[in-house]
Amino acid sequence: MSESVKLIYNGNEFELPVIFGSEGERAIDISTLREKTGFITLDTGYANTGSCESAITYINGEKGILRYRGIPVEQLAEHATFKETAYLLINGRLPTREELTRFSVLLNDHSLVHEDMRAFYENFPRSSHPMGILSSMVNALRSFYPELQNLEEEINMTVTRLLSKVRTLAALSYKISRGHKVVYPRPDLAYCSNFLNMMFDSPVRPYELDEDVVRALRVFWILHADHEQNCSTSAVRLVGSARVTLYAAISAGIAALWGPLHGGANQAVIEMLSEIAEKKNMKKAVERAKDKKDPFRLMGFGHRVYKAYDPRARIMKKMADKVLAKLNISDPLLDIAKELEEIALKDDYFIEHHLYPNVDFYSGIVLRAIGIPTNMFTVLFAIGRLPGWIAQWRESIDDPKWKLYRPRQIYIGPKETSFVPIDER
Numbered sequence: 001m002s003e004s005v006k007l008i009y010n011g012n013e014f015e016l017p018v019i020f021g022s023e024g025e026r027a028i029d030i031s032t033l034r035e036k037t038g039f040i041t042l043d044t045g046y047a048n049t050g051s052c053e054s055a056i057t058y059i060n061g062e063k064g065i066l067r068y069r070g071i072p073v074e075q076l077a078e079h080a081t082f083k084e085t086a087y088l089l090i091n092g093r094l095p096t097r098e099e100l101t102r103f104s105v106l107l108n109d110h111s112l113v114h115e116d117m118r119a120f121y122e123n124f125p126r127s128s129h130p131m132g133i134l135s136s137m138v139n140a141l142r143s144f145y146p147e148l149q150n151l152e153e154e155i156n157m158t159v160t161r162l163l164s165k166v167r168t169l170a171a172l173s174y175k176i177s178r179g180h181k182v183v184y185p186r187p188d189l190a191y192c193s194n195f196l197n198m199m200f201d202s203p204v205r206p207y208e209l210d211e212d213v214v215r216a217l218r219v220f221w222i223l224h225a226d227h228e229q230n231c232s233t234s235a236v237r238l239v240g241s242a243r244v245t246l247y248a249a250i251s252a253g254i255a256a257l258w259g260p261l262h263g264g265a266n267q268a269v270i271e272m273l274s275e276i277a278e279k280k281n282m283k284k285a286v287e288r289a290k291d292k293k294d295p296f297r298l299m300g301f302g303h304r305v306y307k308a309y310d311p312r313a314r315i316m317k318k319m320a321d322k323v324l325a326k327l328n329i330s331d332p333l334l335d336i337a338k339e340l341e342e343i344a345l346k347d348d349y350f351i352e353h354h355l356y357p358n359v360d361f362y363s364g365i366v367l368r369a370i371g372i373p374t375n376m377f378t379v380l381f382a383i384g385r386l387p388g389w390i391a392q393w394r395e396s397i398d399d400p401k402w403k404l405y406r407p408r409q410i411y412i413g414p415k416e417t418s419f420v421p422i423d424e425r
């Protein structure tokens with residue numbers, strides 16, 4: 001039975017339909033509001049705006065739940081591979097053994113990047129941030145891999161190329177930035193192992209794969225694989241809604257993810273923890289985060305959707321303990337992070353504002369332990385988020401209700417005023 005809400009304004013009644021999600025969330029469909037009433041809605045930062053209906057990821061921020069296609073992320077982190085998770089997100093269900101084999105063969109076949117792309121890398125200034133490089137290189141892929149005539153084939157090929165090549169592009173940027181010999185992907189290695197090998201293998205020190213390190217990266221990528229309509233995913237959908245190529249839409253997603261309030265937070269957390277360690281000022285950091293006159297925030301704390309403990313942070317925290325123990329590493333930043341969390345979670349400000357550690361709070365410590373340099377952290381996040389971006393883009397272009405993203409505004413600038421010639425100003 002369809003339900004509606006009534007809006008009463010100046011004695012006039014307007015009816016608007018209510019939309020229900022499969023987990024009981026409710027929305028008022030305001031798409032006809034302006035036509036019926038002349039009003040638009042105003043929601044700065046879209047904090048209370050649903051931009052689409054989606055069947056990909058479910059988050060319950062109050063209860064700390066995250067599921068991909070209905071499957072709890074905890075189960076995927078425990079049992080799935082990253083490739084299976086990517087397939088699940090993009091195709092809507094887990095692959096059969098044959099489907100997974102076919103998917104793996106395709107990813108292997110497309111894992112090389114055009115040799116001419118190396119010239120770009122070699123000409124970026126050495127100080128360039130790898131996120132800027134990755135965003136540019138993903139956009140450049142279109143020029144090297146022109147569009148195919150058959151639309152379905154074009155989409156499938158682009159998706160495969162992106163999933164496979166982004167790993168190679170990321171590792172390439174690291175090797176070239178260090179002036180080291182490039183390592184090619186290997187057909188005998190699985191997705192995560194292949195990336196680690198491309199990053200760390202060297203002619204003078206062959207890389208030895210450690211199954212716990214591979215597992216840590218796999219879990220990191222699975223936990224980052226999708227997160228419904230976050231900033232970068234919305235960027236992918238928004239840019240994609242102009243019907244640009246998937247490469248351009250993903251490139252926009254990478255640019256959005258780079259920001260310190262979004263994916264860049266994992267790098268910012270390590271920088272913050274290192275500064276706290278150096279100056280031994282943990283309590284001061286908490287006080288500064290609470291001070292409204294100070295722009296400083298506790299990085300890795302708080303989330304637009306989670307008002308409870310981020311389920312990904314819980315897994316990442318355990319992973320940090322496990323990896324450090326396995327690799328016999330003692331990282332003072334992990335102790336500082338745990339102590340900081342303890343202080344913050346007992347503090348009235350953090351309690352009242354529902355601020356808990358988010359996924360970025362412990363993930364940098366894990367990445368550091370497995371040898372990933374700090375400026376590559378967000379690149380690793382981008383590789384993990386890629387299946388989610390692709391799934392969301394695909395869902396948006398297949399949506400029969402698809403529309404160009406084009407929000408409205410409330411104009412608060414000057415009323416009509418006349419042009420003043422330059423000599424009279």
Ligand SMILES: CC(C)(COP(=O)(O)OP(=O)(O)OC[C@H]1O[C@@H](n2cnc3c(N)ncnc32)[C@H](O)[C@@H]1OP(=O)(O)O)[C@@H](O)C(=O)NCCC(=O)NCCS
Pocket residue numbers: 260261262263265289290296297298299300301302303304305353355358359360
């Ligand atoms: C993620 C984030 C941008 C979400 O922000 P949001 O939903 O827009 O919430 P707001 O920025 O409106 O913050 C709400 C309140 O909590 C406070 N707050 C939010 N995060 C905070 C943090 N990390 N440290 C201190 N205070 C914080 C804000 O100052 C604000 O306080 P007020 O209501 O008294 O003015 C925000 O929590 C943040 O900046 N966190 C640090 C960066 C980070 O870890 N990002 C990764 C996200 S996965």
